[in-house]
Amino acid sequence: xxxxxxxxxxxxxxxxxxxxxxxxxxxxxxxxxxxxxxxxxxxxxxxxxxxxxxxxxxxxxxxxxxxxxxxxxxxxxxxxxxxxxxxxxxxxxxxxxxxxxxxxxxxxxxxxxxxxxxxxxxxxxxxxxxxxxxxxxxxxxxxxxxxxxxxxxxxxxxxxxxxxxxxxxxxxxxxxxxxxxxxxxxxxxxxxxxxxxxxxxxxxxxxxxxxxxxxxxxxxxxxxxxxxxxxxxxxxxxxxxxxxxxxxxxxxxxxxxxxxxxxxxxxxxxxxxxxxxxxxxxxxxxxxxxxxxxxxxxxxxxxxxxxxxxxxxxxxxxxxxxxxxxxxxxxxxx
Ligand code: IMP
Ligand code: MG
Numbered sequence: 001x002x003x004x005x006x007x008x009x010x011x012x013x014x015x016x017x018x019x020x021x022x023x024x025x026x027x028x029x030x031x032x033x034x035x036x037x038x039x040x041x042x043x044x045x046x047x048x049x050x051x052x053x054x055x056x057x058x059x060x061x062x063x064x065x066x067x068x069x070x071x072x073x074x075x076x077x078x079x080x081x082x083x084x085x086x087x088x089x090x091x092x093x094x095x096x097x098x099x100x101x102x103x104x105x106x107x108x109x110x111x112x113x114x115x116x117x118x119x120x121x122x123x124x125x126x127x128x129x130x131x132x133x134x135x136x137x138x139x140x141x142x143x144x145x146x147x148x149x150x151x152x153x154x155x156x157x158x159x160x161x162x163x164x165x166x167x168x169x170x171x172x173x174x175x176x177x178x179x180x181x182x183x184x185x186x187x188x189x190x191x192x193x194x195x196x197x198x199x200x201x202x203x204x205x206x207x208x209x210x211x212x213x214x215x216x217x218x219x220x221x222x223x224x225x226x227x228x229x230x231x232x233x234x235x236x237x238x239x240x241x242x243x244x245x246x247x248x249x250x251x252x253x254x255x256x257x258x259x260x261x262x263x264x265x266x267x268x269x270x271x272x273x274x275x276x277x278x279x280x281x282x283x284x285x286x287x288x289x290x291x292x293x294x295x296x297x298x299x300x301x302x303x304x305x306x307x308x309x310x311x312x313x314x315x316x317x318x319x320x321x322x323x324x325x326x327x328x329x330x331x332x333x334x
Contacts, residue, residue, distance in 0.1 A: 001160070001210040003171040004029075005201045006217060008178030009268035011224040013248070013255065014217040015280035015328070017043035017059055020174045022334050023215070024063040029172045030164065032060025032067045035201045036194040037176030038074035038107055038131060040124040042249025046332040050090045053249050055126075057083050058174045061097050065172075070204035071101040071156055072194065073176075074131040076112075077146060101156045101204075102144040107131040121189060122227030124250050132193035156205045171210075173201035179268035180224070190228040198272045216274030218265055219244075219281045220308075220327070223255035232258035236290050244284040260293040262315055269319050276324050277316060282309075283329030 004023060008014045020043075024032065039055035046052075047062050056075060060067035069075060080100075087094050111127030111134070123129060134140040143149050160169065175196055180186050182196040194200065202208050221237075223246050224230040231237065237257045240246075246255035269277070282305065285291060291302035293311075302308040309327055316323050328334045 001166055001169045001171070001206065002212050003173055003201070003206050003210050004213045004215060005173040005175070005198050005211060006215045007175050007198055007268075007272045007274070008196065009216045009218040009265055009272070009274070009277075010178050010222050011180040012041070012176070012178040013223055013225075013246075014178060014219050015278065016175065016217050017045045017054070018280070018332065019215055019217055019278050019334065020059045020172060021045050021047070021062060023172055024060055024065060027170065027172070029060065029065050029170045030168065031159075031170070032058040032065050032172045032174055033070045033201075033204055034058045034068070034073055035070045035173050035175055035204045036072045036196055037192065038126060038128045039076050039079045040126045040128040040192060040250060041176035043174075043176075044249050048091070052087070052090055052092075054083055054087075055250065056080050057087065057098055060172065060174075061087060061094055062092055064093070064097065067098050068154065068156075068159070069098075069100045069104055071103045072200055072204050073101075074105045074107050074128060074135070074194075075100065075143060076107040076127065077149065080149075098152060099154045099159070100143045100149055100152045102142065102153050103156070104143040105131055105135040105140040106143060106146060108141065120227060122225065124248070126250065129193040160205050171206060173204070173206075175200065179272070180264060185267075185271065187228065190226050213276050214272055214274050216269055216272055216277045218260070218277065218279050220279050220285050221260055221281070222258050222264075224258075225251070225253050225255050230256035230258060234259075234292075236288055239288050240284055240290075243287050244281055259299065260312075262293055262295040262312070265312075266315065266319055269316060269323075275320055275322060276326075278326045278328055278334055279312065280328045282327045286329060
């Protein structure tokens with residue numbers, strides 16, 4: 001068995017969907033597995049001229065690859081069926097390709113109502129936190145109990161260990177949210193209710209020795225949506241948010257924007273064992289032509305894109321000498 005894992009190194013919305021789609025196009029994966037989160041996530045993918053936003057369903061389906069909502073996820077059944085409809089009407093064949101692990105926890109209407117009352121965290125109000133709370137309180141309902149999901153249900157162990165030659169299985173793990181929102185590593189309580197690190201992928205049933213590449217995804221500036229104060233002081237950051245169209249894919253909320261934080265990037269790179277990195281949205285900073293980041297207590301300004309990229313590359317090479325870093329300035333290519 002072999003697995004590549006995609007992790008977001010910041011606060012979500014770094015372009016994981018694009019990288020997942022790219023990797024599906026160049027590797028012969030047998031499975032794409034979402035390993036955390038629920039419909040709080042919004043993955044924007046440009047596919048055959050259509051802009052598609054998926055919340056639950058992994059992008060593998062766009063490439064004809066079996067796509068699994070893994071046991072670490074929580075699921076809103078109505079949203080799931082809505083997404084299948086949207087994919088089908090964009091011409092994407094979903095039949096027999098989309099599966100749900102039997103022990104995925106269900107987001108109920110009650111969870112949605114409770115989450116809608118949140119004022120403290122600034123959640124996406126998708127019932128995510130209450131669903132995980134009930135899971136850990138051992139009060140939750142699982143996908144296996146929902147008759148309307150019967151045709152989609154799989155047993156994760158059977159799927160990975162009893163269905164196909166072990167050696168033939170090649171998985172892409174697609175994460176949701178990001179390191180800065182991780183329940184243990186994020187800025188608690190301004191976090192989501194699941195694990196957003198590489199460990200979370202392993203929890204979905206794959207031995208750690210099988211992991212080949214850990215793809216860490218970041219943006220060349222940072223955005224965050226939620227209640228804490230995150231917006232940087234420089235006025236140009238508003239222009240960057242405009243150019244970068246920084247509005248939530250799930251809620252449409254404007255994303256607070258700040259410069260790249262090298263300390264967070266380094267920490268996330270180390271803890272996830274990132275060996276391939278994509279830094280997205282370089283074109284956005286190019287358009288405003290302003291190059292700045294934070295490192296320790298300092299803000300560093302660079303006179304050119306090249307200088308800033310080299311600085312990032314040097315820092316990352318210090319952490320992982322064999323790391324490959326790709327700077328991307330295109331919304332449908334790396
Ligand atoms: P929740 O996951 O809906 O409970 O929200 C908790 C925090 O995570 C809030 O600050 C949300 O805005 C943020 N969040 C959750 N999912 C995403 C995502 O996919 N992208 C960006 N932020 C997210
Ligand atoms: Mg998103």
